[in-house]
Amino acid sequence: MLCTLFTSLLSIFYLVDAFESAHDAISDQLQIHISSPPDEKPVVYLLITDASLIEADEVDGISWPWPRSAYAEAVRFLNNAGAKEIIFDMIFSERSVHGYEDDVGFASAVEEAGVILANLSSSHRSAMSEQRALENLRITDRFALPVEGTDATMFKDYPYIRAPVAELTERVKAVGDVKFVQDRDGIGRRIPMLIRSGNRYHPSLSLSASASALGITAYRIEENELVLTGPGIERSIPLDAEGMARSHYYGDSGIYDKYLLLRVIKSQISIDEGSPPYYDPALFKDKIVIIGADATELKDFRPNPFNKSNDPGAHYHGTAIHNILAGDFLQSRYEAIYVLPVLFLTSLLLALVTARFRATTGFAFTFLLLALNAVTAIYMFKHHGLLIDVTATSINLIGCFILATGFNYVTEARQRHFVTSAFGQYLSPDVVKALVDDPNRLLLGGDVRTMTAFFSDIAGFSTISERLSPQALVALLNEYLSEMCDIIGKYHGTVDKFEGDAIMAFWGAPIYRHDHARLALLAALEMQERLRVLRTKWAAEGRDQLFVRMGINSGPMLVGNMGSRTRMNYTVMGDAVNLASRLEAANKFYGTNLMISKKTRALAGDGFVTRELDAIQVVGKKKPVFVYELLGKEGEVGKSLQHGAQLFEQALICYRKGELFAAKEQFAQVYDHIPEDPATAEFLRRIEAADKNMVQGGWDGVFKPDSKM
Numbered sequence: 103m104l105c106t107l108f109t110s111l112l113s114i115f116y117l118v119d120a121f122e123s124a125h126d127a128i129s130d131q132l133q134i135h136i137s138s139p140p141d142e143k144p145v146v147y148l149l150i151t152d153a154s155l156i157e158a159d160e161v162d163g164i165s166w167p168w169p170r171s172a173y174a175e176a177v178r179f180l181n182n183a184g185a186k187e188i189i190f191d192m193i194f195s196e197r198s199v200h201g202y203e204d205d206v207g208f209a210s211a212v213e214e215a216g217v218i219l220a221n222l223s224s225s226h227r228s229a230m231s232e233q234r235a236l237e238n239l240r241i242t243d244r245f246a247l248p249v250e251g252t253d254a255t256m257f258k259d260y261p262y263i264r265a266p267v268a269e270l271t272e273r274v275k276a277v278g279d280v281k282f283v284q285d286r287d288g289i290g291r292r293i294p295m296l297i298r299s300g301n302r303y304h305p306s307l308s309l310s311a312s313a314s315a316l317g318i319t320a321y322r323i324e325e326n327e328l329v330l331t332g333p334g335i336e337r338s339i340p341l342d343a344e345g346m347a348r349s350h351y352y353g354d355s356g357i358y359d360k361y362l363l364l365r366v367i368k369s370q371i372s373i374d375e376g377s378p379p380y381y382d383p384a385l386f387k388d389k390i391v392i393i394g395a396d397a398t399e400l401k402d403f404r405p406n407p408f409n410k411s412n413d414p415g416a417h418y419h420g421t422a423i424h425n426i427l428a429g430d431f432l433q434s435r436y437e438a439i440y441v442l443p444v445l446f447l448t449s450l451l452l453a454l455v456t457a458r459f460r461a462t463t464g465f466a467f468t469f470l471l472l473a474l475n476a477v478t479a480i481y482m483f484k485h486h487g488l489l490i491d492v493t494a495t496s497i498n499l500i501g502c503f504i505l506a507t508g509f510n511y512v513t514e515a516r517q518r519h520f521v522t523s524a525f526g527q528y529l530s531p532d533v534v535k536a537l538v539d540d541p542n543r544l545l546l547g548g549d550v551r552t553m554t555a556f557f558s559d560i561a562g563f564s565t566i567s568e569r570l571s572p573q574a575l576v577a578l579l580n581e582y583l584s585e586m587c588d589i590i591g592k593y594h595g596t597v598d599k600f601e602g603d604a605i606m607a608f609w610g611a612p613i614y615r616h617d618h619a620r621l622a623l624l625a626a627l628e629m630q631e632r633l634r635v636l637r638t639k640w641a642a643e644g645r646d647q648l649f650v651r652m653g654i655n656s657g658p659m660l661v662g663n664m665g666s667r668t669r670m671n672y673t674v675m676g677d678a679v680n681l682a683s684r685l686e687a688a689n690k691f692y693g694t695n696l697m698i699s700k701k702t703r704a705l706a707g708d709g710f711v712t713r714e715l716d717a718i719q720v721v722g723k724k725k726p727v728f729v730y731e732l733l734g735k736e737g738e739v740g741k742s743l744q745h746g747a748q749l750f751e752q753a754l755i756c757y758r759k760g761e762l763f764a765a766k767e768q769f770a771q772v773y774d775h776i777p778e779d780p781a782t783a784e785f786l787r788r789i790e791a792a793d794k795n796m797v798q799g800g801w802d803g804v805f806k807p808d809s810k811m
Contacts, residue, residue: 557682
């Protein structure tokens with residue numbers, strides 16, 4: 103839920119272009135670090151530099167602005183050199199200060215060489231007179247492109263055009279718009295291919311030059327692409343929602359050859375005078391030459407991702423020309439339709455992972471998604487020229503991870519507190535720690551598994567409690583229960599509850615152990631041993647001595663948190679639990695303290711000494727239960743006791759066969775090894791009271807108590 107809310111809020115920010123600057127910065131870094139200079143460089147820059155202005159003024163006696171006849175010399179040189187296209191990134195919108203003939207001479211050179219000049223569209227008429235504005239529209243109308251499938255809403259309207267003077271515009275091969283579009287940070291990353299002026303579409307300078315170089319004859323808009331076609335050629339330029347193309351920069355202007363316009367002018371003059379030129383004409387053969395300014399005074403700097411301060415404007419158009427020729431514009435996939443589904447999908451995946459696994463796994467998964475996002479962005483840029491979102495998706499991943507982990511931390515803290523509170527009082531510290539570390543081991547709501555249940559009760563407790571004051575009784579019970587519970591915890595048992603002096607415990611939950619029966623027997627033996635020590639202590643203190651009966655049974659039980667919605671108890675239920683309780687009560691018939699079932703004896707394995715006591719017909723059950731007395735651990739039980747137990751079991755066999763005389767003799771021999779054995783006395787009493795008619799009938803030797811134990 104928190105991840106969804108965070109992603110929804112992030113999506114709102116995305117929809118209001120809050121990540122535009124970050125997208126631009128990342129696209130810049132991709133171009134700077136991933137792009138490499140192209141092998142073929144179709145563009146050449148001829149620049150007017152600060153040094154050229156000084157040289158022209160101080161050496162040649164020509165001050166700025168230069169006469170257009172000088173540009174004509176440069177055009178003649180480039181045309182003779184075999185330049186593919188000659189482009190001026192300069193707007194000759196005012197008449198030459200050197201007179202009408204200067205414009206006419208330049209116009210002749212422009213017409214002869216097929217030069218492309220620049221114009222500039224605008225939303226405002228500014229200093230232009232209305233008459234001049236109309237005249238500019240008239241003289242540039244022949245350069246408007248017949249574009250099919252255009253959508254006027256895609257292109258902003260620029261009704262005013264600053265065009266070269268009529269003498270030039272009427273004789274030039276083409277004109278192109280030099281509008282510079284800058285992003286919020288002033289960087290020129292996008293360039294308009296078409297400029298709408300009313301219902302006319304004029305080409306940009308880069309489109310005019312490229313179309314001329316490629317021989318393009320038709321233009322159409324298909325979805326978000328400007329498709330250029332000509333004899334045997336087609337180019338597609340991806341456009342964004344505003345009709346802009348995103349330039350793919352390979353470097354700053356230094357990646358292309360740059361020469362001084364002044365030296366080209368002087369080269370033609372030198373050739374005319376029969377002297378060698380400054381530049382070899384071969385440098386410009388089959389090149390698209392862009393003539394522009396790089397002088398501080400002329401202020402034609404256009405920032406780009408590689409140079410954010412002083413790169414010449416010619417590079418803005420030169421890069422676009424190169425992109426058109428190579429079909430290598432960048433395409434952004436920053437639109438919400440591409441990004442928002444990714445945000446919500448990754449949010450869902452991260453929420454699922456953090457909910458199911460530990461924080462370290464969630465961190466690794468988050469890091470993997472972040473790395474995958476970055477690698478995908480680099481791959482798509484390098485191999486497909488696609489720009490995909492990295493910022494919003496990364497923020498979403500990090501934010502969702504922090505929120506999900508924080509939520510899980512709070513939830514786990516509550517769960518730890520619950521586990522500690524619920525089990526800390528009656529589980530061993532290592533079991534509580536294991537549950538806190540992995541609460542999944544605690545299956546709330548109930549789970550059926552084979553476990554071992556334990557019940558204990560103090561013999562004659564009612565009589566003892568009547569003799570003691572409440573304070574003395576509580577002190578005695580607290581000492582007894584504390585000692586017993588410590589031993590249960592030592593052997594990884596779970597104390598279920600206290601019922602007065604009675605203890606109910608179990609082994610095998612909440613953390614399952616395959617040796618649950620063995621642990622229960624070890625705990626019971628140690629509890630009896632501890633009671634012997636305590637009785638000595640209590641006797642010395644003049645206090646009552648406690649003798650405790652214990653019953654242990656193993657079998658399938660339902661374990662879990664059970665109760666009402668407001669009060670629950672982690673406990674066990676089932677027939678196997680009830681039988682353990684009845685075995686505890688059955689001890690009083692045999693004078694024993696530790697009775698276990700046949701199932702527990704089998705599951706506990708070797709290492710214990712027992713004697714079979716009887717087969718008891720539990721009320722409500724058809725099959726008898728075979729029960730045993732736990733005498734101790736192997737190696738710790740005396741030989742006399744073991745021999746007496748063997749004699750007892752042999753007598754029990756005779757007893758069950760109905761051979762009561764033989765059984766009586768063998769039971770009597772048990773006293774030689776276990777003096778005053780209460781269990782033997784019980785069987786001798788039964789034999790004496792046996793009805794001979796019943797013995798001759800269906801005798802099976804099964805003990806059927808008169809009441810529920």
